[in-house]
Amino acid sequence: MRDxxxxxxxxxxxxSAYGLGADPLWRGLLAGRSCVAPASPTLxxxxxxxxxxxxxxxxxxxxxxxGKGLRxxxxxxxxxxxxxxxxxxxxGLADGAVARDAEGVFAGTRWAGLEDYLHFHLExxxxxxxxxxxxxxxxxxxxxxxxxxxxxxxxxxxxxxxxSRSSASLDAIGHAADWIRKQRVKIxxxxxxxxxxxxxxxxxxxxxxxxxxxxRPFDARRTGATPGExxxxxVLEDAEHARAxxxxxxxxxxxxxxxxxxxxxxxxxxxxxxxxxPADAIFGSASGDRALDAWEAxxxxxxxxxxxxxxxxxxxxxxxxxxxxxxxxxxxxxxxDRVVPPTAGFERLDPELPAIRVxxxxxxxxxxxxxxxxxxxxxxASALALRAAP
Amino acid sequence: MTDRExxxxxxxxxxxxxxxxxxGLGVVTSVGHSVEAFWRALLAGAVGTGPARxxxxxxxxxxxxxxxxxxxxxxxxxxxxxxxxxxxxxxAVAAARMAxxxxxxxxxxxxxxxxxxxxxxxANRPGLxxxxxxxxxxxxxxxxxxxxxxxxxxxxxxxxxxxxxxxxVLPTACAAGNSAIxxxxxxxxxxxxxxxxAGGVDELxxxxxxxxxxxxxxxxxxxRPFDRDRRGLILxxxxxxxxxxxAAHAEARGARSYGRVAGHGNNADAHxxxxxxxxxxxxxxxxxxxxxxxxxxxxxxxxxxxxGTGTPANDxxxxxxxxxxxxxxxxxxPVTSIKSSLGHSQGAASAIEAVACLLAMRDGVVPPTMNIRxxxxxxxxxxxxxxxxxxxxxxxxxxxxxxxxxISCVIFAR
Numbered sequence: 001m002r003d004x005x006x007x008x009x010x011x012x013x014x015x016s017a018y019g020l021g022a023d024p025l026w027r028g029l030l031a032g033r034s035c036v037a038p039a040s041p042t043l044x045x046x047x048x049x050x051x052x053x054x055x056x057x058x059x060x061x062x063x064x065x066x067g068k069g070l071r072x073x074x075x076x077x078x079x080x081x082x083x084x085x086x087x088x089x090x091x092g093l094a095d096g097a098v099a100r101d102a103e104g105v106f107a108g109t110r111w112a113g114l115e116d117y118l119h120f121h122l123e124x125x126x127x128x129x130x131x132x133x134x135x136x137x138x139x140x141x142x143x144x145x146x147x148x149x150x151x152x153x154x155x156x157x158x159x160x161x162x163x164s165r166s167s168a169s170l171d172a173i174g175h176a177a178d179w180i181r182k183q184r185v186k187i188x189x190x191x192x193x194x195x196x197x198x199x200x201x202x203x204x205x206x207x208x209x210x211x212x213x214x215x216r217p218f219d220a221r222r223t224g225a226t227p228g229e230x231x232x233x234x235v236l237e238d239a240e241h242a243r244a245x246x247x248x249x250x251x252x253x254x255x256x257x258x259x260x261x262x263x264x265x266x267x268x269x270x271x272x273x274x275x276x277x278p279a280d281a282i283f284g285s286a287s288g289d290r291a292l293d294a295w296e297a298x299x300x301x302x303x304x305x306x307x308x309x310x311x312x313x314x315x316x317x318x319x320x321x322x323x324x325x326x327x328x329x330x331x332x333x334x335x336x337d338r339v340v341p342p343t344a345g346f347e348r349l350d351p352e353l354p355a356i357r358v359x360x361x362x363x364x365x366x367x368x369x370x371x372x373x374x375x376x377x378x379x380x381a382s383a384l385a386l387r388a389a390p
Numbered sequence: 391m392t393d394r395e396x397x398x399x400x401x402x403x404x405x406x407x408x409x410x411x412x413x414g415l416g417v418v419t420s421v422g423h424s425v426e427a428f429w430r431a432l433l434a435g436a437v438g439t440g441p442a443r444x445x446x447x448x449x450x451x452x453x454x455x456x457x458x459x460x461x462x463x464x465x466x467x468x469x470x471x472x473x474x475x476x477x478x479x480x481x482a483v484a485a486a487r488m489a490x491x492x493x494x495x496x497x498x499x500x501x502x503x504x505x506x507x508x509x510x511x512x513a514n515r516p517g518l519x520x521x522x523x524x525x526x527x528x529x530x531x532x533x534x535x536x537x538x539x540x541x542x543x544x545x546x547x548x549x550x551x552x553x554x555x556x557x558x559v560l561p562t563a564c565a566a567g568n569s570a571i572x573x574x575x576x577x578x579x580x581x582x583x584x585x586x587x588a589g590g591v592d593e594l595x596x597x598x599x600x601x602x603x604x605x606x607x608x609x610x611x612x613x614r615p616f617d618r619d620r621r622g623l624i625l626x627x628x629x630x631x632x633x634x635x636x637a638a639h640a641e642a643r644g645a646r647s648y649g650r651v652a653g654h655g656n657n658a659d660a661h662x663x664x665x666x667x668x669x670x671x672x673x674x675x676x677x678x679x680x681x682x683x684x685x686x687x688x689x690x691x692x693x694x695x696x697x698g699t700g701t702p703a704n705d706x707x708x709x710x711x712x713x714x715x716x717x718x719x720x721x722x723x724p725v726t727s728i729k730s731s732l733g734h735s736q737g738a739a740s741a742i743e744a745v746a747c748l749l750a751m752r753d754g755v756v757p758p759t760m761n762i763r764x765x766x767x768x769x770x771x772x773x774x775x776x777x778x779x780x781x782x783x784x785x786x787x788x789x790x791x792x793x794x795x796x797i798s799c800v801i802f803a804r
Contacts, residue, residue, distance in 0.1 A: 045526055046522075046525055046526055047525065072663065100660070101657065101675055101679075104656075104658070105658070110539070110540075110541075111535075114515065114518075114535075117512070117515055117518075117597055118518060118519070118522050120597050120600070120601070121519045121522065121523070121596065121597045121600075122522060122523065122526060124596075124597070124600045125523055125526075126526075128449060129449050129450055129600045129603055129604065130449075130604075132600060132604060134604050134605070137600075137601035137604060137605070137664075138601075138663035138664050138793050138794065139663075140512075140597060140601070141511060141512075141561065141563055141793060141794065142540065142561035142562075143561060143562050143563045143792070143793075143794045143796055144663070144794060146794070147563075147658070147663060147793070147794025147795055147796060148663070148794075150658035150659075150660045150794075150795060151658075151660055151661065151662065151663065151794075151795060153660075154660050155658055155660055156657055156658055156659075156660045156671070156672065156675060157657065157658065158656040158657060158658070159562070159656065159657070159658035159660075159794070159795065159796055159797075160560060160562055160569060160573070160656065161560065161561055161562050162558060162559070162560060163540045163541060163559040163560070163561050164541060164557070164558050164559055165539070165541050171558060175573065175576075178576060178580050179576075182576075184679070184683070199518070199522075199533065199535065200535070202533040203533060203534055203535040203536075205533075206532050206533050206534040206535075207534060207536075256582075257582075258505070258555065258556040258557070258558070258582065259502070259554065259555070260505070260545070260548055260553065260554050260555065260556075260557040261554055262545070262548075262549050271502070378541065378545060380541075380545070380557060
């Protein structure tokens with residue numbers, strides 16, 4: 001029987017509409033401030049998309065953040081590279097400090113590579129197969145961001161990409177912790193990347209759902225989610241390894257659970273929340289979407305009606321494959337800083353929803369454990385428990 | 391993996407062996423649309439690649455593809471409607487249903503303790519190519535991504551079969567099938583589920599043909615793994631799915647086992663997006679990690695099912711990595727690449743090769759690598775050429791490498 005080790009979080013990194021690094025993002029969430037502005041993603045030679053409100057990363061100079069060697073590295077990969085760089089700095093880890101096969105990268109995404117895939121295809125049709133940009137090909141895959149991270153940081157440990165809708169990056173973090181517990185690896189840079197791409201924007205238009213200028217999770221006046229983009233990396237580390245190098249420990253990783261209930265998303269969320277165990281706060285998946293918020297509220301009310309709930313998508317928007325990592329970042333800082341951020345946009349609980357404890361203001365106070373839950377209308381839910389640093 | 395453990399099952403408290411076993415197989419390939427048809431074709435040396443009939447490859451360096459012709463997925467859709475589902479989703483549902491029928495497991499009774507992990511490279515994306523071209527041409531086209539979400543390759547089989555536990559997708563390039571099997575075995579070992587389906591699927595993607603043509607990595611005639619004059623790969627389509635169960639669950643229901651998932655290794659080459667490390671470091675590290683995970687020694691390896699893409703870059707590097715792991719036994723441990731018969735089915739490839747490993751173990755025979763004219767002296771391994779080789783196999787190593795340096799190695803044992 002193998003000795004299962006504890007797994008801790010020792011660093012956070014992000015790129016978002018709030019700026020570079022985890023700090024500006026956390027400060028924005030804590031202030032309940034959204035960064036919504038009109039966005040209209042473009043793709044060469046394709047018709048313009050009417051601007052819609054979104055939480056988009058503005059000007060991002062990859063060269064300034066990452067330096068040289070970015071030829072052939074697509075934007076999504078650049079964003080995940082930057083998040084990884086910030087997370088390593090935050091954790092006090094330098095290149096070469098750990099054996100190269102003892103560090104891995106797990107990334108969650110729903111649509112990575114799709115814009116490059118379509119661009120590659122269109123270039124071929126316009127100019128012929130010989131004139132397509134040859135560096136674009138390898139960026140057409142979902143795995144490109146995680147693979148670029150492994151190459152740039154020389155991480156020879158495991159390299160996995162997860163695509164389980166809005167649970168993708170939570171599943172990446174949960175599974176990475178299991179890899180560390182089995183002592184296969186000491187450190188995993190786990191997180192997610194989702195960009196506000198042209199095909200994603202087209203999809204939002206085609207779906208015909210209203211896009212909210214200000215998302216209002218759980219609120220009676222909610223009309224829909226605000227699309228967002230971002231990259232987040234959480235440094236997961238073997239607890240003994242972290243202690244031995246004197247690392248600052250932000251939180252400890254607990255149970256991970258997944259459920260799939262295609263006809264009853266609320267049941268899926270209830271199952272995973274139960275499996276995550278007792279929690280002093282829940283970092284939920286509610287986005288301001290009428291149906292999603294109702295399913296989540298029903299699941300929380302069933303067993304956790306008295307637990308404070310925070311929906312970070314009210315401020316940051318819907319990051320799809322990267323949203324689980326965004327929620328974990330918020331939950332980790334909440335444990336470390338002893339405060340639950342407000343749910344931006346929330347004023348009054350929708351009277352049609354069961355009674356749950358959502359607040360429009362921050363709640364200071366020590367937390368022993370929290371649960372992060374991701375939910376999608378497909379009936380997919382995941383949860384991850386986090387505990388305060390020992 | 392020989393530890394005894396006490397497990398509570400529907401039959402009460404049972405003392406049983408720990409571990410994850412394979413109890414069902416399903417494939418759809420260019421050489422056969424069922425497990426037995428596929429296996430007969432492989433042993434007979436069938437080659438399923440040829441001039442493409444369903445996809446336009448004009449202007450590229452090769453017109454060859456490994457297409458699945460005449461396959462009707464509709465009979466495998468018994469609960470959900472097939473309408474609207476892209477080809478990759480259809481192939482996934484068919485292979486998953488086939489594997490579950492083979493395992494004879496009543497999944498509705500397992501429900502929350504059953505799930506699926508699927509791998510892919512492009513999955514449902516090719517169906518977006520035509521609408522996007524139409525959009526560029528000025529057409530007013532609906533461009534919903536609903537039927538193109540990669541998750542459908544796992545969710546559609548899950549709904550069809552009543553799986554309500556972990557439902558994951560690992561799009562880890564051409565290592566995806568093995569990645570999925572390794573992940574699913576872990577999920578059982580870690581207590582997330584008792585039964586997991588795992589595999590890979592891909593449909594043909596015009597964009598992928600263009601990419602490999604640009605890299606001059608397409609073979610103009612057939613795929614010749616380990617051949618001195620190999621020119622490249624031939625892309626193909628298909629699906630492979632295996633049913634994994636905890637040994638306790640399989641024993642409790644008296645299931646037949648094809649073998650166990652002894653261990654796996656997943657590593658990044660951490661070198662380049664398209665070129666493998668010149669010394670095959672990632673491949674070697676992954677094989678050794680898989681051996682370590684399995685608690686096995688290199689001396690115990692009886693068979694290596696190679697990634698063997700027939701590209702100049704892969705095969706020599708892989709062969710030398712295998713040799714470093716096997717040592718002088720590399721002169722007599724059989725190695726084969728069934729991509730010579732099937733073509734390279736991308737995310738499905740290593741899942742289909744896993745099925746070949748398990749059948750090789752069942753029947754004591756290694757399927758041949760076809761199309762070799764002159765074995766490359768730079769590939770110092772024992773390639774099984776032209777005809778199957780009878781050999782008892784207790785431990786089989788399945789290699790898979792992908793763009794981005796994604797490497798996954800799975801070991802199956804009797």
